Amino acid sequence: MSDAIIVEGLAKRFAEVEAVAGISFRVRQGELFGFLGPNGSGKSTTINLLTGLARPDAGAIRLGGIDCRHRPGAAQHLIGVVPDESNLYPELSGFDNLCFCAALYGMAKRERETRARELLADFGLSDAAGRRFSGWSKGMKRKLTIAAGIIHRPAILFLDEPTTGIDVASARQVRQLIADLHRGGTTIFLTTHYIEEAERLCDRIAFIVSGRIVRIDTLEQLLKPLQGGQVVRIAYDTTLNGIENGLDGAFPGRSFTCPEPGVIRVEADGPVRVGAIVRFLEEQGIEVAEARRIRPSLEEIFVRVTGIEADVMQRERGKP
Amino acid sequence: MKPWIAFWNILLKDMRTYYLKPPNISWGLIFPLAWTGMFFIKSGSGLDGILALLPGVVAISILFGTTSMLAVTVTFEKKHRSFERLLLAPIPLELLMLAKTGGAILFGVANAFVPVIMAAFLVDLSQVNWAPFIGAVILIAMASTFLGLFIAVAVSEVFEAQTFSNFFRFPMIFLCGLFFPIADLPALLRPLAYLLPLTYGADVLHGAVHGGHALPVALDLIILSGFCLGLFAISLGNVRRRWIS
Incomplete structure (x- = not known):
């Protein structure tokens, strides 16, 4: 063509x-x-x-x-x-x-x-x-x-x-x-x-x-890069700094980031055991409000490739 | 592709949308009437004075009708981005701008004949030399319209178009010999008068209505045509530089 x-x-x-x-x-x-x-x-x-x-x-x-x-x-x-x-x-x-x-x-x-x-x-x-x-x-x-x-x-x-x-x-x-x-x-x-x-x-x-x-x-x-892996978003009520460092040590092979206060993002090439992470957080005195798997989406790739958070794009919806 | 279909429809659309609207028609009637009345009363010369005033009122009617309308309509379309639609059409820019200005030129010519028709009821117009008169009316309408285009391309807001139009129009009225002979102007201003397109149009109109040209008619018309071509070419260049840069 x-x-x-x-x-x-x-x-x-x-x-x-x-x-x-x-x-x-x-x-x-x-x-x-x-x-x-x-x-x-x-x-x-x-x-x-x-x-x-x-x-x-x-x-x-x-x-x-x-x-x-x-x-x-x-x-x-x-x-x-x-x-x-x-x-x-x-x-x-x-x-x-x-x-x-x-x-x-x-x-x-x-x-x-x-x-x-x-x-x-x-x-x-x-x-x-x-x-x-x-x-x-x-x-x-x-x-x-x-x-x-x-x-x-x-x-x-x-x-x-x-x-x-x-x-x-x-x-x-x-x-x-x-x-x-x-x-x-x-x-x-x-x-x-x-x-x-x-x-x-x-x-x-x-x-x-x-x-x-x-x-x-x-x-x-x-x-394609996301299809074998998983992404999990965990929201918690306590405001703690540096929690992702503790998680890195406890769950090697997983990537933990904090895209915004009160949210942890977990990425892995293989399956993520959500229950184990939630238990670990609760043992640290952190009250988990929500934990959900995120479907591999273009949004994920966009965030990875451009470094621009998807919510930045979302906010721009209202702009003229 | 038939560019004349686009040309004709742009012209028709502008006539329908802008020029044949009741406010514009009434403006076209009231404005020349007001100017005629004002100068008629001021001169106190009775009905014979109408003939002396006719070239000036005709020229002013064209100048004010065309420059305002074109500058405002083009600025309005540019601001609301509907002008982009025209720029995207598969027609040459020259033809597009001629179509946009065509409506204003016709409006200007129609405006010119309002005072003529009014005068025809009051004085004998049999001695008017119509061929140069009509030629001058058309060329003044074209030059004024292209001046309006030049203004429209130079500004971005509708109110700016109005203000900028007056910057050209009022000096032109008083310097072009319509109401005060150029010979009576201060020596410093006299050369300036010959830089204005209306000076040559006014000379033809004066000569056509009551004889006596300062310059040969043909030369007046050639210079006026030169102003038309020059203003159109400059405006096209400005459109390319400012709007398609």
Whole structure:
């Protein structure tokens, strides 16, 4: 299968900030490629560089075989872009917004009206089609923004944080729409800081931190190092410093860390006997509130590879 | 790909969304009427004075209509990121910006004829030389619109667009010879008048309405066209440098 997106040595600097630091990756045709990283890691800048909204300082970009560095704008007909916030026209109706976006891609009147109706029906927005976009809910706006991004049936779709700032039900619907587009053969480049979203949707995932890609692989390969091992999270009520040192001595071959006060994280390549650890802690006068095994997840790998705690990403959910 | 479909639909959308709204239509009618009334009363020269005031009021109607509207609408779309949608479309930037400015140019031309229609009820316009008059109206509308575009690219907030527009507009009105002959200006300001596009448009309008040009009409129109091309080219360069950098 050929590559829909080829990026080599892409770099972009804004004054003193190195937003994208010489990244390279390839996205295969029909693949759903996830770009996972915290806010400010360079995800949106990368999308802007790939879609032509910003010019790179260095590097090469090929979209659908077209050299976009030397022919900026030449691949615009191949791509659809869904930005991280709905940017349709508030004074137009949903139907008129879609027709206008179709016209930007040169679609004839009858064709764009048929396509707009078809998408409104597919996205469950037909009832609101005639209403002004400004009066729509956030979830409906996001769905219409996705519809506008695919109105011209692009071969490559860029989705920038598609579920940020919308309610749980709408986010679920949007994820379903993305999965449907993927099944339909569209190449999708998705940026997100929701680990579970990347885990659920993507074929391959790149971790980006401070403008650098620190790991790219399939979900299966990313999870492989954890599959033989186990992770246990133990929460306790007493505040004690250095308890992990005592545990290290008592349970060799296990790794003990304190990610936050009152929590011990146990990692091992083999099975972890939770009961023995809990008993040891209770013998030390520590009251254990909870001990649970954590399923091997992308979150674990993300934390290991990037050094960024998953709760940092969680907290960023609420940020604009 | 048919770029003209995109061009036409951007123009139509802007006309529907911004220019054909009742507040703008009423502004287009009231503004020239107010200026005409103000100068008419001030001059105290009776109905004959209307003909003398007509070029000035026409030029002001175009200038104020186009620069404000374009600067505000483009700044508004840029701030709400809907302008990104246009930048992502597979059409050349030149064509996109012509489509965005086309609505304002048409609005400016329509504004210009409001005082003309009003004057037609009060004075005899049979001696007006319409060919250069219409040519000047179109070129003033284009130059003012491209000035609005230049302003829109230079600012990031809607209120800045309004303030920055006035920075250009008010000196231009008083220096371009519409209401005070350039020859009567202080010697220091006279060269400045010839750096303003409206000076050449006003000269054509004055000549078309009551004869007597300071410069040949063709030269006025060529210089005005040069201002249009220059302002458009600078604005395009600024869009590329500031918005697609």
